[in-house]
Amino acid sequence: MKKLEIHILPFIEALERFAIRLETQGASQSQVYIKANSVKEFLHYLEQKGITKLSQINQKRVDEYFEYLKNRPLETKNGTMSPAYLLKHRECVLRFIEFVLSQQQEIGHGQSGIQIRIDKSETAPKEILLENEVELLFDACGDNLLGIRDKAILSLLYGCGLRRKEALQLDISEIDLNKGRVHIDKSKTKHARDVPMSTKVQQNIEEYLFNVRNLMLDSNSDLTSFLITERGTQMNDGTLGKVIERLSKKINIGKVVTCHLLRHSIATHLHRYMIIEDVAKFLGHQSLDSTMIYTHLKNEYYG
Known part of the structure; x- marks a missing residue:
C-alpha cells in the first residue's frame, strides 16, 4: 500500500507534521517511514469515503476503517492482515489522532476518546511459567x-x-x-x-x-x-x-x-x-x- 496517495492539503500537512514529531521524539528513520505509511493509508481511506476534514475523524469512521483493514486482501500473499499487524496499525492511527487533537487542546497519551479493539487471541501468550x-x-x-x-x-x-x-x-x-x-x-x-x-x-x-x-x-x-x-x-x-x-x-x-x-x-x-x-x-x-x-x-x- 506504499503507492497510495493523498491529495487533500490538510491531510498532507498533518502527515508531514506527524512525521516531524516522530523524529523529534527519537524514532528511527525506518520507524518514521513505517508509521507515516500506516497513517497515510488511513488518510487515503478517508479521502475515498469523502472525508475532507480532520475534524470529521470520529469513532464511527475509525471503526469502519479497521473493519475494512481486517478484510483487506494482502498484496504480496494470500490472506488478510494478522492480529499482530493490526495492532501495530492501531498504535499508529491512535498516536496520529492524539497528535491532531493536541494541536487544538492539551491531550495526553490514550486520551483521544477513540478506542480501537483488536482481537488479540492469536497473539496473546498461551502459557506462562508457574x-x-x-x-x-x-x-x-x-x-x-x-x-x-x-x-x-x-x-x-x-x-x-x-x-x-x-x-x-x-x-x-x-x-x-x-x-x-x-x-x-x-x-x-x-x-x-x-x-x-x-x-x-x-x-x-x-x-x-x-x-x-x-x-x-x-x-x-x-x-x-x-x-x-x-x-x-x-x-x-x-x-x-x-x-x-x-x-x-x-x-x-x-x-x-x-x-x-x-x-x-x-x-x-x-x-x-x-x-x-x-x-x-x-x-x-x-x-x-x-x-x-x-x-x-x-x-x-x-x-
Missing part, C-alpha cells in the same frame, strides 16, 4: 561465576519484568541499590520508568555487580553496560538468547523458555495480588489494552 518452574530455572544457574551472572539476568527479565532490549541496554548507573530500584530510560514506549527490586532480586544483582562483573572485565575496560559476556564484552541479543535457551534445556519442563515468557510470567504472577493498573505501571505499558491479557492468563492458570 512459580515452581521459575525456581527450577534459578536453581539451574548454579553458583559459579556464569551462574551468578545468569541469576542476575533472570532477575532482570523475571524479577523486574524487563523487555529483552531493556535488559541489554541497561547501564550500571541505572541500578540504584540504595533505593532498591532499576531505572529504565531506554524504553520501547519512549517513557522512562523506575522498577522496584524485591529483596531476592537485589541480592542477585548485588552479588553479580560486586563479585562477578569486575572479574569478567579487562582491568583497563571502561565498559558500563550491566550485562556482559565472560570475555568482558557487552552482551548482545544472540548471546542473551543462548543463555536463556541453555537454562531452558537444563530444566526440561516441556516449555520453551524465552525472555518474553519470563516477562509474561511475572506479570501474571503479580496480577494475582495487584490491580491491573499497577501491573501496567510495573511493565511500562502506556495503555491498559496491552496489559489486559494478564487478566485472562491469571484466570486460566489460577482461577
